[in-house]
Amino acid sequence: MKHAIGIIGGMGPEASIYMYDRLIQLSIQNFGAKKNNDFPEIILHSVPVPDFISSSKEKAIAFKMLQQRVTSLNKLPLSSLSIACNTAHVLLKDLEKGSPVKFISMITSVVKALQVDSIKNVGILATPSTLNSRLYQEELQKYGIKSITPHKEQVYQIENVIRNVIEGVADVHDSFLLRKIANDLTKRGADGIILGCTELPLIFPKSYKKVRMYDSVEILSLALLRRYYEKV
Structure with a gap:
């Protein structure tokens, strides 16, 4: 029996929506999907949690909402679970505690x-x-990868x-601003840049070639598909 990919x-x-599209396109490009039943079953639960992009005040409410969805999703046959949001990974360890189904971390x-x-x-x-939660910095440090973060003013511009x-x-001015910040990170020594928010691939200029860009949505999508097709 094929077990579905679960996405919060x-x-x-x-x-x-972008993540769903990447899952479909990568199924075709990397796993040879051609017919309807070649594609993975995908269960996407869109949860309108309170905004904690720049504040953790609403974190407890968000956690309770997500915890309830994890419980619901665990009643279904899943190959894996994931969170389609970098910031929400601050809650991942606690969400994993109540989930028999394994999460794949972005x-x-x-x-x-x-x-x-x-x-x-790598620039972030x-x-x-x-x-501020150092989600990426601490994981990068484990493997000896130096993290280069934007200056304070640039962080608020990204927000x-x-x-x-x-x-x-969002418009061309937003795209130009991200390009400018990316240029600054490369000048400071970055030989790669992480698009560490799931909204950023939607606006970051595709033509940017100074260094390799690491799209967190695409990378997670590929990891989920590998798990899915291994278990089929």
Whole structure:
């Protein structure tokens, strides 16, 4: 029996759509899916949690909501669970405690991809909460990868871009701003850059070639598909 891929999304909604699209496209490109029954069963639960992009005040409410969804999803036959949001990974360890189904971490998956490519210095574009919680920095440190984070003013600029994407009002100026911050990270020594918020691949310029970009959504999608097709 094929076990489904479980995704807790909605943080934000457009990023979850993007993740679903990547799962389908990668199924075709990497796993040879052609017919309907070649594609994975995907259960995407879009959860409208309180905003904790830049604040942890609503974290307890968000955790309770997500915990309830994890319990519900565990009643279904799943190959794996995941959270389609970098910032929400601050809750991952506690969510895992009540889940017989194994989670695949977006953070861990990205760091593994960096290891494969022998990246030694990586820039991180992410929300204030993701950066302040050191989700990426601590995981990178385990493998001797130096993290380069934006300056304080740049972090708030990135946050504004992310909010614009969620609101559906992001434009070319937001894209230009991200390019400018990425250029600064490369000047400071980054030989790769993590798009460490699921909204960022929706607005970051695809034409950027100065260093390799690590799309956290695409990397997690590929990890989920590997688990799924291994278990089919």
